[in-house]
Amino acid sequence: MAVTESDVENIAHLARLKITEEEKEKFVSQVNQILEYVEKLNEINTDEVEPLSHTLNLKNVFREDIVKDSLPQKEALKNAPAKTDKFFRVPKVVTK
Amino acid sequence: MNLQATIAAVKKGEVKAEERVNKFLQVIQSTKEFNAYIKINDKQAKAKAVSVDHRIKDGRKTGKLAGCVVAIKDNINIKDQETTCASNILKGFISPYSATVIEKLEQEDAIIIGKTNHDEFAMGSSDENSCFGPVKNPHDPKRVPGGSSGGSAVAVALDTVDVALGSETGGSVRQPAGLTGITGLKPSYGRVSRYGLVAFASSLDQISPFAKDTADLAVLFNVIAGHDERDSTSAEIEVPDYSAYLNKDVKGMKIGIPKEYFADGLDGEIRDGILQIVEQLKAAGAEIRDVELPLSEYGVAAYYILATAEASSNLARYDGVRYGHRNKDKAGLTEMYAQTRNEGFGDEVKRRILLGTYVLSHGYYDAYYKKAQKVRRLIKNEFDSVFSEVDALITPTTPTTAFLIGERADDPLQMYLSDVYTVTANLGGICALNVRAGKDKNKLPFGLQIMANQFKEEILFQIGDFIDRKCTRYQWE
Numbered sequence: 001m002a003v004t005e006s007d008v009e010n011i012a013h014l015a016r017l018k019i020t021e022e023e024k025e026k027f028v029s030q031v032n033q034i035l036e037y038v039e040k041l042n043e044i045n046t047d048e049v050e051p052l053s054h055t056l057n058l059k060n061v062f063r064e065d066i067v068k069d070s071l072p073q074k075e076a077l078k079n080a081p082a083k084t085d086k087f088f089r090v091p092k093v094v095t096k
Numbered sequence: 097m098n099l100q101a102t103i104a105a106v107k108k109g110e111v112k113a114e115e116r117v118n119k120f121l122q123v124i125q126s127t128k129e130f131n132a133y134i135k136i137n138d139k140q141a142k143a144k145a146v147s148v149d150h151r152i153k154d155g156r157k158t159g160k161l162a163g164c165v166v167a168i169k170d171n172i173n174i175k176d177q178e179t180t181c182a183s184n185i186l187k188g189f190i191s192p193y194s195a196t197v198i199e200k201l202e203q204e205d206a207i208i209i210g211k212t213n214h215d216e217f218a219m220g221s222s223d224e225n226s227c228f229g230p231v232k233n234p235h236d237p238k239r240v241p242g243g244s245s246g247g248s249a250v251a252v253a254l255d256t257v258d259v260a261l262g263s264e265t266g267g268s269v270r271q272p273a274g275l276t277g278i279t280g281l282k283p284s285y286g287r288v289s290r291y292g293l294v295a296f297a298s299s300l301d302q303i304s305p306f307a308k309d310t311a312d313l314a315v316l317f318n319v320i321a322g323h324d325e326r327d328s329t330s331a332e333i334e335v336p337d338y339s340a341y342l343n344k345d346v347k348g349m350k351i352g353i354p355k356e357y358f359a360d361g362l363d364g365e366i367r368d369g370i371l372q373i374v375e376q377l378k379a380a381g382a383e384i385r386d387v388e389l390p391l392s393e394y395g396v397a398a399y400y401i402l403a404t405a406e407a408s409s410n411l412a413r414y415d416g417v418r419y420g421h422r423n424k425d426k427a428g429l430t431e432m433y434a435q436t437r438n439e440g441f442g443d444e445v446k447r448r449i450l451l452g453t454y455v456l457s458h459g460y461y462d463a464y465y466k467k468a469q470k471v472r473r474l475i476k477n478e479f480d481s482v483f484s485e486v487d488a489l490i491t492p493t494t495p496t497t498a499f500l501i502g503e504r505a506d507d508p509l510q511m512y513l514s515d516v517y518t519v520t521a522n523l524g525g526i527c528a529l530n531v532r533a534g535k536d537k538n539k540l541p542f543g544l545q546i547m548a549n550q551f552k553e554e555i556l557f558q559i560g561d562f563i564d565r566k567c568t569r570y571q572w573e
Contacts, residue, residue: 008450015408015453016415017446018434031451033509038397041467044474051469054299054329055476055525055550056286061328075192079419088417093429 002032099164099258099312100339106163109152113145113163117207120165124210124256130232130241132250134170134180136210141165144207159204160319166201167251167260170211171218172303173292174198181294182226183216185440186420195292196324197261197303204319209257212247216442217411218263218296220244221271221514222504225444230501233276235540239498242272242514245304249276252306259316260306265297266399267493267518269304270530274493274543277532279313279560280306282518284550285525286331289324297406298329300399300522310531310560314338317553333551341557347381349559350486356392357491357517366492366542369534373544374490376567377559387482387489391475392520396512398475399519401455401468407445408452414440447508472523479524483549488559490546491517493530497540521547529556531563 003011008028012019019027073086082089097105105111121138148162168174171181173191175198180186194202201208215225223231223246231246233239234253241250245262249272252260262269264282273280281304288303295301305320307313321335353374358367378384416422416436423435441449455464482489495516504511521528526549533544544563548555 003454007454011450011453011457013434014457015449016412016430016433016437017441017449018431018438019446023443023446027447027450030447030508031454034400034451034512035454037509038401038464038468041394041397041401041471044391044394044471046467046470046474049470049473051466052473052476053469054285055472055523056329056331058329058331063325071192076418078192079189081416081420081422090417091427091429091432095428 003028003035098309099307099315102258103160103162103164103315106148107152107158111163113148113207114142116163116165117141117145117209120209120256123254127254127256130234130237130250130254131229132212132231132247132254132256133167133210134182134213134228134247135178137177137208141207141209148205148207159206161201161204161206161315164206164259164315165209165257166206167210167212167248167257168198168208169214169245169248169260169262171214171263171294172198172261173294174208177211179294181217182214182228183440183442183445184227184421185414185437187227189419193292196289196326197320198292200319212251212260214247214262215244216445217294217407218244218265218268219407219444219448221267221511222499223247223272224501224505225442227442232501233498235277236498238500239540240275240501242275242494242498244268245306246272248306249273249278249280252278252308258307259312262304262306263293264302264304264522265300265403266522267515269306270493270518270528270543270545271515273306273530275498275541277535277541278306279309279532280304280530281313281317281553281556282521282528283317283321283553284527286329287321287527287551287553289327289330291324291326295410297403298410299406300403309564310529310557311342311564314342314557331551336554338554338557341554342561344558344562345380346377346559346562348383349488350383350385351377351559352385352387352482352486352489354387354389354392354482354489354491356389361495361516362492363496363536365536366495366497369542370490370492370544373533373563373567377563380562380566385486387486389478389482391471391478394471395475395520395523396516398468398471399515399523400451400512401464402472402523404448404452405456405465406452408449408456411445411449444508475520476524479526479549488546488548488555490544493517493543493545497536497538497542517545526550527553527556529560531560532568534568
């Protein structure tokens with residue numbers, strides 16, 4: 001299952017990463033090398049095995065629904081690269 | 097003087113916390129070329145030391161870590177301080193809150209002296225992937241200290257602090273501890289709260305401590321271990337007093353030697369050094385058994401699918417909207433995201449995001465991600481089965497001693513294989529400790545790894561401390 005340049009372009013778009021032509025070439029060969037290596041997992045028969053998402057014996061963890069202080073709006077906005085007094089400011093989403 | 101004795105001396109007023117901090121700050125200045133630190137908190141550290149000394153003089157109460165000086169990996173949040181994750185994308189981010197481990201350290205009067213360098217977003221095995229430049233190994237500055245928590249390891253190895261915190265996802269504390277000749281613990285998944293640790297791969301990440309030796313490590317681990325309601329994956333399981341497991345013998349303990357960890361690819365000097373210690377444990381009355389963990393060789397493959405998949409999802413939050421870097425072009429929203437992330441992330445992080453996005457994408461999810469999750473279950477089962485026969489396993493921590501800076505930089509797969517003996521513990525959720533084992537003919541240190549089942553850290557402390565006291569050929573200089 002080798003990836004091509006157009007696959008890498010597509011993945012980069014899905015991951016919202018802009019990569020240069022040079023990077024694209026390098027990533028194609030490196031990602032293929034890694035994928036070829038991980039193919040070795042197919043040597044293991046996992047037909048009857050349930051996937052394991054984490055190793056703790058936990059299901060839902062509940063707590064009482066009590067109102068507590070949360071991060072004040074001003075604090076939450078403090079690190080924003082662009083903001084108004086109440087909101088994060090982003091570039092225009094809808095264009096003509 | 098070990099850490100416990102030092103803290104006792106500080107509490108009696110025989111040693112001043114302020115003098116300790118000043119001495120450490122001088123060492124930090126004189127060892128700057130190793131690039132272990134991103135930021136030094138000299139003012140806050142001095143203020144905290146003065147406050148500790150005052151309270152002691154006034155006969156008031158102080159915490160369990162009074163006068164203990166700590167360095168923190170820069171992917172753990174401290175309120176009102178910058179957290180960079182060694183990445184251009186987060187530079188300038190001031191955390192509005194502290195991690196649970198930081199609150200615990202502060203409550204017990206530890207003195208936080210600075211934040212340490214590491215691989216960007218904790219992704220790497222060499223500490224070469226930092227936007228602040230590579231960290232250097234104290235035993236040979238041309239060599240890597242290991243990674244990703246290399247700065248914290250070097251901070252301890254250079255005697256710039258008593259202890260330090262790093263984080264583990266696939267060996268990021270044990271491997272640098274091994275390559276710099278110190279002690280590092282990967283706690284069981286769920287033993288330490290992850291609240292305030294910047295997420296890389298949430299099902300594998302654990303905040304993990306460094307110290308010179310196992311006894312010092314117990315003092316720190318006693319404080320940071322335990323349940324936290326702010327981390328739903330932290331376990332509600334009682335935490336024993338780990339210091340109670342020091343100064344014991346190993347008579348009757350069953351220790352397994354998995355042959356897969358001593359196969360081809362392991363440096364001969366490391367193999368001999370580890371097996372010599374195993375012989376000493378045997379002579380001391382431990383029962384040594386040969387065991388098999390045939391799935392170990394699949395660890396790296398399963399790990400790099402699961403870790404990159406989770407990373408691609410966790411790192412989606414760095415989009416230039418709420419914090420960190422934003423691209424300055426006046427482009428539209430989608431273009432802004434892509435440009436911001438291109439400018440902000442380094443090569444290794446981009447590579448892992450791409451790989452992780454690919455293994456999660458439509459048509460490949462079952463073949464890669466689900467397959468790796470199934471293999472994770474089999475690896476966990478294999479550990480459960482071996483730990484029904486033995487109390488602990490002993491293996492090397494790394495296949496080689498420290499490699500040269502630049503040596504593996506262009507070969508990601510070769511770099512990933514540096515973690516071949518450590519990733520399995522993260523996949524299985526078990527705990528594992530690196531202790532000092534010896535040095536090779538080039539005077540480069542190597543470590544011995546002890547593994548025990550989930551929430552059995554006390555076994556690691558018992559065996560690790562015994563090796564420190566009775567077996568190791570490595571002397572602290």
